[in-house]
Amino acid sequence: MTAENQIAKKIIEEIKTSLLVQKKQIVDDLNDISKTDIHEADNRGTQFPEYGDKPDENAQEISDFSTTVATQKILEKSLEDIDKALTRIEKGTYGTCKYCGKLIAEKRLMARPTAGACVACKTELQEND
Numbered sequence: 001m002t003a004e005n006q007i008a009k010k011i012i013e014e015i016k017t018s019l020l021v022q023k024k025q026i027v028d029d030l031n032d033i034s035k036t037d038i039h040e041a042d043n044r045g046t047q048f049p050e051y052g053d054k055p056d057e058n059a060q061e062i063s064d065f066s067t068t069v070a071t072q073k074i075l076e077k078s079l080e081d082i083d084k085a086l087t088r089i090e091k092g093t094y095g096t097c098k099y100c101g102k103l104i105a106e107k108r109l110m111a112r113p114t115a116g117a118c119v120a121c122k123t124e125l126q127e128n129d
């Protein structure tokens with residue numbers, strides 16, 4: 001195995017640092033969302049008797065709630081991806097495609113540090129989808 005078959009340690013260190021920063025940010029965001037949820041639930045409780053009188057407001061309320069849930073899901077998925085990437089770094093398998101085992105381009109990893117598949121496999125998967 002030559003140096004060309006491995007992602008440079010320096011790049012992995014940089015990616016690891018940025019992943020840890022991102023992870024902290026996401027955990028903070030998720031904490032903010034759960035705080036907001038509790039606050040909104042309190043408001044809903046006190047306003048409940050009038051709730052549903054105006055269909056437009058009702059729809060807006062549901063839409064706001066869906067957005068929060070959607071955001072939370074996206075953040076949780078990102079957190080999962082980051083954790084997987086960090087695990088791959090620990091195991092020393094980071095930077096290789098999980099489908100074909102080939103090296104993922106450094107440029108792709110720099111742009112998308114959580115990528116677990118090379119461009120070729122990713123493209124193929126999307127086409128099959």
Ligand SMILES: [Zn+2]
Binds near residue numbers: 100102117
């Ligand atoms: Zn691949």
